[in-house]
Amino acid sequence: MTADGGSARFEARLGEIAALTESLLDRLFGPGPVEGERARAPRLLDAVRYATLGGGKRFRPFLVVESAALFAVPQEQSLMAAAALECVHCYSLVHDDLPAMDNDDLRRGRPTVHKAFGEATAILAGDSLLTFAFDILARPETHPDPAIRIALVLGLARAAGLGGMAGGQMLDLEAEGRFAAAPPKMDLPDIEQLQAMKTGALLRYGCVAGAILGRADESARKALDRFGAIIGEAFQIADDILDVEGDVATVGKATGKDAHARKATVVGILGVAKAKQKLFGLIGEAERTLAPFGPDAALLKAAARFVAERRA
Amino acid sequence: MTADGGSARFEARLGEIAALTESLLDRLFGPGPVEGERARAPRLLDAVRYATLGGGKRFRPFLVVESAALFAVPQEQSLMAAAALECVHCYSLVHDDLPAMDNDDLRRGRPTVHKAFGEATAILAGDSLLTFAFDILARPETHPDPAIRIALVLGLARAAGLGGMAGGQMLDLEAEGRFAAAPPKMDLPDIEQLQAMKTGALLRYGCVAGAILGRADESARKALDRFGAIIGEAFQIADDILDVEGDVATVGKATGKDAHARKATVVGILGVAKAKQKLFGLIGEAERTLAPFGPDAALLKAAARFVAERRA
Numbered sequence: 007m008t009a010d011g012g013s014a015r016f017e018a019r020l021g022e023i024a025a026l027t028e029s030l031l032d033r034l035f036g037p038g039p040v041e042g043e044r045a046r047a048p049r050l051l052d053a054v055r056y057a058t059l060g061g062g063k064r065f066r067p068f069l070v071v072e073s074a075a076l077f078a079v080p081q082e083q084s085l086m087a088a089a090a091l092e093c094v095h096c097y098s099l100v101h102d103d104l105p106a107m108d109n110d111d112l113r114r115g116r117p118t119v120h121k122a123f124g125e126a127t128a129i130l131a132g133d134s135l136l137t138f139a140f141d142i143l144a145r146p147e148t149h150p151d152p153a154i155r156i157a158l159v160l161g162l163a164r165a166a167g168l169g170g171m172a173g174g175q176m177l178d179l180e181a182e183g184r185f186a187a188a189p190p191k192m193d194l195p196d197i198e199q200l201q202a203m204k205t206g207a208l209l210r211y212g213c214v215a216g217a218i219l220g221r222a223d224e225s226a227r228k229a230l231d232r233f234g235a236i237i238g239e240a241f242q243i244a245d246d247i248l249d250v251e252g253d254v255a256t257v258g259k260a261t262g263k264d265a266h267a268r269k270a271t272v273v274g275i276l277g278v279a280k281a282k283q284k285l286f287g288l289i290g291e292a293e294r295t296l297a298p299f300g301p302d303a304a305l306l307k308a309a310a311r312f313v314a315e316r317r318a
Numbered sequence: 319m320t321a322d323g324g325s326a327r328f329e330a331r332l333g334e335i336a337a338l339t340e341s342l343l344d345r346l347f348g349p350g351p352v353e354g355e356r357a358r359a360p361r362l363l364d365a366v367r368y369a370t371l372g373g374g375k376r377f378r379p380f381l382v383v384e385s386a387a388l389f390a391v392p393q394e395q396s397l398m399a400a401a402a403l404e405c406v407h408c409y410s411l412v413h414d415d416l417p418a419m420d421n422d423d424l425r426r427g428r429p430t431v432h433k434a435f436g437e438a439t440a441i442l443a444g445d446s447l448l449t450f451a452f453d454i455l456a457r458p459e460t461h462p463d464p465a466i467r468i469a470l471v472l473g474l475a476r477a478a479g480l481g482g483m484a485g486g487q488m489l490d491l492e493a494e495g496r497f498a499a500a501p502p503k504m505d506l507p508d509i510e511q512l513q514a515m516k517t518g519a520l521l522r523y524g525c526v527a528g529a530i531l532g533r534a535d536e537s538a539r540k541a542l543d544r545f546g547a548i549i550g551e552a553f554q555i556a557d558d559i560l561d562v563e564g565d566v567a568t569v570g571k572a573t574g575k576d577a578h579a580r581k582a583t584v585v586g587i588l589g590v591a592k593a594k595q596k597l598f599g600l601i602g603e604a605e606r607t608l609a610p611f612g613p614d615a616a617l618l619k620a621a622a623r624f625v626a627e628r629r630a
Contacts, residue, residue: 042473044482044486044519045511047485106437106441127488127491129418129441134485136449141476143471152465156467160354161354164453168363172442173355173356174359176359176362176442185361185439
């Protein structure tokens with residue numbers, strides 16, 4: 007398979023999984039109520055649907071579904087786990103965009119949830135999405151074996167919480183000097199740790215979720231865990247480069263924010279040229295990590311290149 | 319047992335479970351990291367500890383532990399589920415207190431989390447607590463059987479989410495007329511539905527969690543579910559009465575808020591006297607619902623009276 011062929015196949019598959027994720031989320035966020043619910047508040051449901059439907063590359067769902075496919079997991083199952091992860095990702099965007107956090111007005115080229123619905127509704131929509139992710143994972147449709155479902159729950163909670171994404175967002179706000187007179191001095195390991203938590207943890211979970219669903223053996227699981235970590239690191243460096251080089255129209259959100267916030271980034275420390283070099287080194291490592299899976303992992307390898315080369 | 323004897327025994331047991339819950343939460347919110355976490359951001363951990371430790375009657379943990387005790391569930395297990403539920407309760411307080419929501423400065427007589435740590439940290443602390451609840455439930459210490467743990471996860475997600483507590487808070491904000499020129503007309507069933515979601519769902523879950531842990535049969539589970547629903551309704555009416563009759567020093571938070579917000583309440587529609595009558599009717603129903611459990615349910619019955627008679 008040529009690199010170009012891989013990229014075209016990758017984009018087709020990414021689009022396919024995005025469409026399937028979208029239609030699953032649309033079904034899950036129906037008018038309800040389902041068993042154990044009293045009623046679904048219409049205004050909250052509208053905000054939740056606005057936050058999750060009609061956009062997004064669904065890259066995390068792609069990672070779940072394609073990692074799971076290595077172990078021949080039925081796609082109906084991996085899509086459920088994918089939808090749960092996407093809910094957590096969307097919740098994090100809604101809360102991170104809030105005025106008290108990153109104060110963003112635009113997301114995917116549309117008004118952010120708090121701009122469209124107000125802050126209170128945005129807070130509750132984020133809370134509901136986070137909660138709903140665990141609802142999805144707990145359903146028998148996600149996997150018939152409760153032991154698998156509870157492993158997915160534990161992994162997601164660890165990836166998203168205090169010692170994962172939420173903790174990373176806290177460190178990120180501190181890195182902007184929010185709670186001190188000036189931003190703290192941060193070296194490369196500090197920044198990498200912050201990013202491994204803020205961005206990396208969920209991407210990594212996406213790959214590990216596939217291994218959990220597929221009852222992967224220790225070495226396969228470790229390889230996917232490592233692959234996810236690399237993807238996470240590459241993703242953040244690419245994001246920082248976009249922040250420096252991109253423009254609002256292409257990226258669909260504000261750019262130049264890191265410099266404005268005087269925030270330490272890998273790109274800020276290494277410079278764009280060396281950061282790009284590091285990025286492509288990571289892609290090579292990602293491909294080597296997936297080598298044991300042979301040609302089955304071609305789409306995941308293409309995903310690593312996509313992360314490094316994305317322009318939006 | 320006399321009513322007085324029951325009340326003294328209840329208060330002792332409530333205090334005992336509160337102390338055990340506090341010490342478990344203190345352990346769970348240690349410096350970490352645990353497996354699957356990278357590091358625990360110290361500022362976020364401080365805010366999470368502030369939000370959960372050093373206060374609170376721990377009434378929800380009491381409901382879990384005492385409901386589970388009906389089925390001889392080991393207390394180490396029921397305390398884990400209790401701690402998870404308390405995390406969700408505390409998260410809801412932190413987010414509900416935010417300026418964009420109820421804008422409260424005081425909680426349990428102390429500055430609210432956003433007053434003490436700022437809004438961004440409060441949002442993240444709430445998010446982390448909600449996430450952590452599912453982390454706790456997913457651990458083998460909560461119950462050795464994954465099927466039991468996943469049932470606890472699903473029940474909590476439904477109780478806390480879109481069709482439960484978060485949905486109820488949305489309806490409550492709408493009831494204040496936040497998103498319209500005037501508060502909407504609400505009749506008694508509307509208000510009861512709102513309250514069943516906002517306050518009732520978690521209390522009800524507390525009782526059902528005991529039944530899940532204890533592998534209760536259908537009829538015992540239904541009785542506890544109904545008991546929880548009654549407790550929830552009584553709790554809210556008592557809260558509304560306190561809002562009318564209480565003072566800030568005793569209640570530990572602002573009072574007179576419902577009238578100020580022109581919010582429809584059961585007390586507003588029925589008047590205080592009839593609301594109190596309804597409240598005591600509910601207590602009678604709660605006791606009848608628990609009759610099948612005989613004297614084992616004495617403390618839960620005392621809890622129902624506690625809810626009706628509380629002054630803070």
